[in-house]
Amino acid sequence: xxxxxxxxxxxxxxxxxxxxxxxxxxxxxxxxxxxxxxxxxxxxxxxxxxxxxxxxxxxxxxxxxxxxxxxxxxxxxxxxxxxxxxxxx
Amino acid sequence: xxxxxxxxxxxxxxxxxxxxxxxxxxxxxxxxxxxxxxxxxxxxxxxxxxxxxxxxxxxxxxxxxxxxxxxxxxxxxxxxxxxxxxxxxxxxxxxxxxxxxxxxxxxxxxxxxxxxxxxxxxxxxxxxxxxxxxxxxxxxxxxxxxxxxxxxxxxxxxxxxxxxxxxxxxxxxxxxxxxxxxxxxxxxxxxxxxxxxxxxxxxxxxxxxxxxxxxxxxxxxxxxxxxxxxxxxxxxxxxxxxxxxxxxxxxxxxxxxxxxxxxxxxxxxxxxxxxxxxxxxxxxx
Amino acid sequence: xxxxxxxxxxxxxxxxxxxxxxxxxxxxxxxxxxxxxxxxxxxxxxxxxxxxxxxxxxxxxxxxxxxxxxxxxxxxxxxxxxxxxxxxxxxxxxxxxxxxxxxxxxxxxxxxxxxxxxxxxxxxxxxxxxxxxxxxxxxxxxxxxxxxxxxxxxxxxxxxxxxxxxxxxxxxxxxxxxxxxxxxxxxxxxxxxxxxxxxxxxxxxxxxxxxxxxxxxxxxxxxxxxxxxxxxxxxxxxxxxxxxxxxxxxxxxxxxxxxxxxxxxxxxxxxxxxxxxxxxxxxxxxxxxxxxxxxxxxxxxxxxxxxxxxxxxxxxxxxxxxxxxxxxxxxxxxxxxxxxxxxxxxxxxxxxxxxxxxxxxxxxxxxxxxxxxxxxxxxxxxxxxxxxxxxxxxxxxxxxxxxxxxxxxxxxxxxxxxxxxxxxxxxxxxxxxxxxxxxxxxxxxxxxxxxxxxxxxxxxxxxxxxxxxxxxxxxxxxxxxxxxxxx
Numbered sequence: 001x002x003x004x005x006x007x008x009x010x011x012x013x014x015x016x017x018x019x020x021x022x023x024x025x026x027x028x029x030x031x032x033x034x035x036x037x038x039x040x041x042x043x044x045x046x047x048x049x050x051x052x053x054x055x056x057x058x059x060x061x062x063x064x065x066x067x068x069x070x071x072x073x074x075x076x077x078x079x080x081x082x083x084x085x086x087x088x089x
Numbered sequence: 090x091x092x093x094x095x096x097x098x099x100x101x102x103x104x105x106x107x108x109x110x111x112x113x114x115x116x117x118x119x120x121x122x123x124x125x126x127x128x129x130x131x132x133x134x135x136x137x138x139x140x141x142x143x144x145x146x147x148x149x150x151x152x153x154x155x156x157x158x159x160x161x162x163x164x165x166x167x168x169x170x171x172x173x174x175x176x177x178x179x180x181x182x183x184x185x186x187x188x189x190x191x192x193x194x195x196x197x198x199x200x201x202x203x204x205x206x207x208x209x210x211x212x213x214x215x216x217x218x219x220x221x222x223x224x225x226x227x228x229x230x231x232x233x234x235x236x237x238x239x240x241x242x243x244x245x246x247x248x249x250x251x252x253x254x255x256x257x258x259x260x261x262x263x264x265x266x267x268x269x270x271x272x273x274x275x276x277x278x279x280x281x282x283x284x285x286x287x288x289x290x291x292x293x294x295x296x297x298x299x300x301x302x303x304x305x306x307x308x309x310x311x312x313x314x315x316x317x318x319x320x321x322x323x324x325x326x327x328x329x330x331x332x333x334x335x336x337x338x339x340x341x342x343x344x345x346x347x348x349x350x351x352x353x354x355x356x357x358x359x360x361x362x363x364x365x366x367x368x369x370x371x372x373x374x
Numbered sequence: 375x376x377x378x379x380x381x382x383x384x385x386x387x388x389x390x391x392x393x394x395x396x397x398x399x400x401x402x403x404x405x406x407x408x409x410x411x412x413x414x415x416x417x418x419x420x421x422x423x424x425x426x427x428x429x430x431x432x433x434x435x436x437x438x439x440x441x442x443x444x445x446x447x448x449x450x451x452x453x454x455x456x457x458x459x460x461x462x463x464x465x466x467x468x469x470x471x472x473x474x475x476x477x478x479x480x481x482x483x484x485x486x487x488x489x490x491x492x493x494x495x496x497x498x499x500x501x502x503x504x505x506x507x508x509x510x511x512x513x514x515x516x517x518x519x520x521x522x523x524x525x526x527x528x529x530x531x532x533x534x535x536x537x538x539x540x541x542x543x544x545x546x547x548x549x550x551x552x553x554x555x556x557x558x559x560x561x562x563x564x565x566x567x568x569x570x571x572x573x574x575x576x577x578x579x580x581x582x583x584x585x586x587x588x589x590x591x592x593x594x595x596x597x598x599x600x601x602x603x604x605x606x607x608x609x610x611x612x613x614x615x616x617x618x619x620x621x622x623x624x625x626x627x628x629x630x631x632x633x634x635x636x637x638x639x640x641x642x643x644x645x646x647x648x649x650x651x652x653x654x655x656x657x658x659x660x661x662x663x664x665x666x667x668x669x670x671x672x673x674x675x676x677x678x679x680x681x682x683x684x685x686x687x688x689x690x691x692x693x694x695x696x697x698x699x700x701x702x703x704x705x706x707x708x709x710x711x712x713x714x715x716x717x718x719x720x721x722x723x724x725x726x727x728x729x730x731x732x733x734x735x736x737x738x739x740x741x742x743x744x745x746x747x748x749x750x751x752x753x754x755x756x757x758x759x760x761x762x763x764x765x766x767x768x769x770x771x772x773x774x775x776x777x778x779x780x781x782x783x784x785x786x787x788x789x790x791x792x793x794x795x796x797x798x799x800x801x802x803x804x805x806x807x808x809x810x811x812x813x814x815x816x817x818x819x820x821x822x823x824x825x826x827x828x829x830x831x832x833x834x835x836x837x838x839x840x841x842x843x844x845x846x847x848x849x850x851x852x853x854x855x856x857x858x859x860x861x
Contacts, residue, residue, distance in 0.1 A: 009134055014768045015106030036769045038739050039833035068768025070829060073105040076141035080134045109829065110603055113793040146829070303602035307609065367813045 001056050007085035010069075010077035017044075017069035021081045022061040028052050034066035047071050051078045093117050093365055094297040095313035096306045097153070097230070097270055101126035102135035108142045111150075114303035115310060118151040123167050124158070124182055132163045136170050143174040153204060155180040159188035168195050178227065182206045183235070186215060186222045193223035201225075204270075208232030210239045213254045217261040228268030230299055231258050234275070246274075246282055248289070259294040271295040277302040287312040314368060315359045323356035323363075376783040379707060379754060379850045387508040387708050390550035392575050399528050399579045404558070407580055408438050411554065416446045417515040420548045423453035423477075424520070424532060424539040424680055428590015431520035431558050433460050434582065440469055448472040448493075450512055452503060452544040452701075453747070456480030457590065465491045474512060476500050477745035486843050487741045489859035495742075495844040497735060497857070500679070501705025501713070501751040502849045504547045508708060511851065517552030519545045519576075520585045524559040525566040528576025532681075532698075533568060533691045535561030537585045540660075540681025540690045542570050546700035549575040560585045570698055591681065598640055598663070599633030603793045607762050608637030610814070611720060611791045612645055617812045618758050618805060620717040623651055627673075628658040628713075628752055629720035631682045634762045638720050639663040646672045657704070657712045658719075658748060660686040660696070668696060677712050679704040679748075705751035707849050713748070713755030721749055723761045723790075725777045728819055730784030730799050732761060733777040735846060738770050740778050740836045740860055742844065750782040751849050758788050758805070765792040765822060766830045773823040778836060779846060780855040790819060797822050837861040 003023035010018040030045050048062055051074075062078075069077070098116035100107050102123045111119045121143075127135040139154060154171045156179055157163035171179065172195065181192055184205035192203055203226045207216050213236065220226055233251050237244040244250065251272070262269035271290035274283045287298050287309050298309045315323070326343060330353055333341035341348055401407040419439075421432045432451060437460070439447065447470050449461065454473065459481040464470040466485070471492035476499055478486065486495050498506060506512040521542070522535035532542040537560055549555050549571045556578045599605060615621050615638075627642070629635040640663060646652065647670075656664045657677040662685030668676050669689075676696045681687045690696045702709045713719075724744070725733040732753075737743045753759040763772045772792070788805060790797045795817035798806045809816050817825075837860070844857030 011103075013104070013106065015109065036833070038836065040769055040831065042834065043831055068770065069105060070109060070769060071831065072109075072141050072145040073138065076105075076138040077134070079141070080137045083133065083137070110793070113606060114602060115606075304605055 001082065001086050003057060003060055003082070003085035005085055007081045009080035009084060012065065012067060014067045015069055015073065017064055017066040017074050017077050019077045019081045020063040021085050022063070023059060023085065025059050025061045028058060029061045031061070031063045032066065033064070035068050036066070043071070044074060047074045048078060051075050052082075055079070055082050057082055093362055094151070094228075094268055094270060096297055096309040097299045098303060098306055099126070099155070099273070099299065099301045102139045103127050103131050105138060105142075108138065109146065112148045114306045116150055116300070116303075116306045117297065117310075118153055118177075119148065120153040120155050120180055120299070122155045123163070124155050132157070136167055140170050140174055143176060151178070152176045153178040153180050155182060155206070158183045159185070159191060168192065172196055172199050172201060176201060178202045178204045180204045180206055180230065182232070183209055184212060184219050186218050189219055189222040189226055193225045196225060202227045205229045206232050207254075207258055208235035208239070210236070213257055216258050217264065220261055220265050220267055226267070228270065228296075229258055229262055230270040231255060231272045233272030246276065246279070246286070248286065255290070255293055255295075263294060268296045269294070271298040273299045273301050274305070275301065277304060280308060283308050284312060310366075314366065315363050319359055320363045320368065323359040326353060326356040327360060375785070376848065377754065377785050379848065388510060388551060390575065392550065394528075394574055394577055396577075397527065399576060400526065400562075401578055401580050404434065404438055404580050404582065407556065407578055408442065411516060413439050413442055413444050413516075415444050417444070418448040418450050418513060420514045420517040420552060421449065421451040422519065422542070422544040422548060423451060423455065424542055424544065424591070425537065425586035425588075426453070426591050427455040427457045428587035429455065429457055429520060430584060430586045431518060432458055435518050435558070436460065436464060436470075440464060445469050446471045448474065450474045450514060452500070453477040453745075454479070454482045455590075458482055462490075468492060472496070474498065474506070475745065476503055477747045479743050483742040487857070487860060489839075489841050489843050491843065494842055495857070496847060497745045497844055498847045499705065499746040499751045499849045500544070500701050500748040501707060501711060502746075502847055502851065503544070504700075504702040504706040505708060505849065505851060507547050507551045508702075508706070509851070514548060514552035515554065517545075517548035517555045519549060519555060519557050519571070521545075521557045521559040522585065523561045523563060523566060524557050524579055525563050525573065526579075528557055528573030528579055529566040529569045529571070530557055530559070530573075530576070531566060531568055531570045533570070533687070535559075537561070537588055538687050538691070539586075539588070539591055540687040541678040541698035543679030543699055543704055544701045546571055547702060554578070556580065558582055558585060588684070591683065591687075597633060598637045601633070603764055604634040605637055606793045607634050607764065607791055608641055610796060611638045611760055611762050612641040613812070613814055614760060614789055614791060614796060614809070615642060615718055615758075616645055616649075617808055617814065618718075619808055620757055621649075621651060624654045625651070625717045626654050626715055627656045627718045628716055628756070629664070630722060631659055631661050632722050635720045635722065636661060636663050638762065639667065643667050643670065643672060655712075655715075657716065658752070660690075662686060665689040665696070668693065677704070705748055705755075705849070711751075711755065713752045716752060716756035718758050718760065719752040719756040720760050720762055721753060721782075723763050723772055725774050726761055726763070726772055726787070726790055726819075727774050727777045727784070728823065730787040730790070730819065731777050731780045732782040732784070732787060733779045735779040735781045736857065738778070738833075740838060740858075742857060746781050746846075750786065753782045753786040754849065759786060760789045760791060761787055762791050765794050765826045769830055771826045771830045771833065773819060773826055779857060781846060783848075783854065790822070792822060794825055795822050
C-alpha cells in the first residue's frame with residue numbers, strides 16, 4: 001500500500017500510543033519515544049515494522065509516542081494510521 | 090457464562106486500557122461500544138482497535154459489540170468488520186423491525202446473535218414485533234436516556250417516567266422467552282440509589298442491568314444473585330421432587346403447600362444460576 | 375531465616391541516659407549555633423522526615439554547613455524526598471559523601487543511582503534505623519530535629535503550631551542518642567504540657583521563620599483510588615482478610631497511604647460494620663481513613679509513628695486513643711514493637727518475584743526511587759502480610775522471575791492480590807486451605823505471571839555495572855541486597 005498523505009492515530013492516554021506517519025522517505029524509519037523504552041523498545045519497533053510489512057507500506061517515517069500500549073494496541077493504531085494515509089477521501 | 094446476564098458493562102471502544110482490562114470487573118457480559126462513547130472522527134479507530142483486541146485477547150465474559158445505528162454510514166462498516174470476530178452478540182441501537190431484519194441478513198453464516206436496544210417511543214410500542222423479527226434476536230436492553238429525549242420528559246432517579254416502558258419491554262421479552270436487560274443507573278456515586286433501582290428492575294422481571302461504570306458491577310450482581318434463603322428453599326423443593334419421583338407420586342407438597350411444575354422449574358433455575366456463579370461452592374462472598 | 379529475625383533480641387543495646395537540665399539552650403540563630411558547634415569533616419548529621427516533601431530544615435542546615443567549607447559529611451536522615459534536591463550538588467562536590475536512610479526519592483536518589491556519591495548509600499528499615507543507633511553502628515554527632523512546637527527547656531511536640539505534623543516517632547531515637555541534639559522550631563512557647571520528646575535530651579534550640587510546608591506532608595496519594603482496577607483489588611483484599619481466619623474481635627491492622635491501600639480501609643470499614651467485628655488497634659503512618667475507623671469505634675487505639683494527612687494530625691491532638699509512638703516502639707527488633715502484634719498489613723510493590731520477594735526500593739528499571747520504610751518490618755511482624763498491586767499497568771508488569779532489588783524477603787510475604795487473581799505463598803498452607811473453600815480467585819504466582827506475560831510480553835533485562843552504589847539492610851542489620859550503578 002502506498003501512503004498518499006501524512007496521517008495519525010491513537011492518543012496520549014496511558015496504555016495507548018500516538019502514531020504519526022509521513023510518506024516520502026527512502027526507507028521505513030521509526031522514531032520512538034516510550035515510557036517503557038528500556039524494557040520494550042525493541043519489541044515495539046518489531047511490531048511496527050512487522051505491521052508495515054504486512055500492509056506493504058514502504059518509504060515511511062513512523063513517529064510514535066508510547067504510553068505503555070500493548071502490542072495489540074500498537075498494531076491497531078498503526079493499521080488505523082495506514083488506512084487513513086492511503087484513503088484519499 | 091451463557092444465560093446468566095446479571096450485569097452488562099459498557100466499555101468505550103476507543104479506550105485501549107479499558108478494553109484490555111474489561112473482563113476483570115466481574116460483569117457477566119461486556120459491551121464494546123462503537124456508538125455513543127466514540128467521537129465521530131474516531132469511528133474507524135475504535136472499530137479497528139476492538140477487532141484487533143478481540144483477535145488477540147481471550148475474554149471469559151460474554152462479548153457484545155454495540156455497533157452504530159442502522160441509519161448512519163458507520164453501521165455497515167461496523168457490522169462487516171465485527172462479524173468476522175469471535176463475539177456472542179451485536180447490540181443494535183435504536184432498533185426497528187427493518188433494522189433487525191437487515192442485521193440478521195448480514196449475520197447469516199455466523200453464530201452471532203442480536204440484542205436490540207429499545208430506546209425510542211416507537212421502539213417501545215413495537216417491541217414485540219422487533220424481538221420477533223428474527224430468530225437471531227435473543228433479547229433486549231432498555232435505553233432510558235435516549236427514550237426520555239424521545240418522550241420529551243426528564244430522566245429522574247426515581248424513574249417513574251420509564252414505568253410504562255419497563256413494564257412493556259419486560260412483558261414482551263418474557264412472552265417470547267427472550268432475555269431483558271434494564272437501562273443503566275447513571276449516578277455512579279449513589280450506591281444506595283443504584284441498589285434501589287436494581288432491586289426495582291429485578292422485581293419487574295428484568296434478568297439483569299446494564300452499567301457504564303465498572304464500580305457498579307458488584308452491587309448489580311449481588312441484587313440479581315439468588316439469596317441464601319432462596320437457594321436453600323430451592324434445594325428442598327428439588328429434594329422433595331426427587332423423593333416424590335422415587336415413591337412414584339405425581340404430585341407432592343412441601344411445608345403444606347402444593348408444589349407444581351412452574352415452582353420446580355423456578356427452583357431448578359435458581360440452583361443452576363447459583364452453581365454457575367459459584368454460590369453453592371462455599372462461603373457467600 | 376528472615377521470618378525468625380524477630381525472635382533474636384540478644385543484641386547489646388545502648389539505653390538513653392542523657393540529662394541536660396540547662397536553662398540556656400536558646401540560640402539566636404542557626405549561623406551562630408553552627409559556629410559554636412564547630413562542624414568538622416567526617417561528621418554524621420541526623421534528620422527526620424515528618425514534614426516529608428515539605429521539609430525546610432535539612433536544606434537550611436546544610437546550606438549553612440556548606441558555607442563552612444567542611445567535607446565528608448554523612449547524612450543520616452529517616453527519609454530523603456524530592457525537596458532535598460540541593461544535596462545533589464553537595465554530593466557531587468564531595469561535601470556529602472554518604473547517605474543513610476530508609477527511603478530516598480527524587481533527584482538525590484537519581485544521583486546515587488548514577489554512582490555520584492563517594493561512599494555507598496545504606497538503605498535500612500524504619501525499625502532498622504533505631505537498631506543502627508542503639509547498637510552503635512551509627513553514631514550521630516549532631517541531630518537536627520524539626521519541631522513544630524518546642525518550649526524553653528526543649529520539650530517538644532509535633533501536634534501544635536503552624537507546621538504541626540503530628541507524631542514525631544522517628545526523631546525520638548535521634549534525640550536519645552545523638553552526641554548533640556539541636557531543635558529547630560518555628561513555634562517557641564513558654565511551657566509545653568503535651569510532650570513527645572523530653573527537654574532533657576535537647577542541647578540547643580533555634581527559632582526560624584518556618585520549618586516547612588504542611589502541604590508537603592500530604593504528598594503523594596492519600597486519596598482512595600478512583601481507578602476501578604484498584605477498587606477491585608481492594609475489594610478482593612478485604613475478602614482475603616475476611617476469610618483468613620484472623621478476622622475476629624480484637625484483630626489489628628496496618629495499611630499504607632497508597633490509593634489502593636486506602637480503598638482497603640474503606641471496604642474493611644464496611645465489612646467490620648456488617649459483621650459486627652471490632653479491632654484492637656491500627657498502626658503505622660496514619661491517614662484520615664483510619665481516623666474515621668477509630669472515631670466509629672471500630673478500633674480501640676491507633677499507634678501512630680507518623681501522620682500522613684491533616685485529619686490524622688487533628689485526631690492525634692484531640693483523641694487520647696490516638697497514640698504517638700517512637701520508631702523503636704513501632705518496629706525495632708530489640709524492642710517490644712507494635713509490628714509483632716499485627717494481624718494484617720497491606721503493602722505495595724514495584725516488583726514481586728516467583729519466591730514472593732518484593733522490591734520497593736528501585737523502579738522496574740533499577741533506579742532508586744523509594745526504600746523499605748516499614749515495609750519489611752511490618753511484613754516480618756504481621757501474621758498476614760498482603761501485597762496489593764495491579765498485575766501490570768502501562769505495560770509495566772509487577773511479577774518478575776527475579777526482583778531487581780530484594781527489599782522484603784518472600785518468606786515474610788503471605789498473599790499477593792491482583793485484579794486477575796490471588797496468589798498465596800505456598801508456605802501458608804493454612805491460608806490456601808481456607809481460601810479454597812471460598813470463591814476467591816486463587817491462582818499460583820506462576821499462573822498469574824503467565825497471564826501477565828501473555829498480555830504484556832517479556833521485558834528486556836536491565837543491565838548494571840559492577841559498581842555498588844547502595845547496600846540494602848534488613849531490620850537486624852544483615853545485608854539483604856546490593857544496589858548497582860546502571861549501565
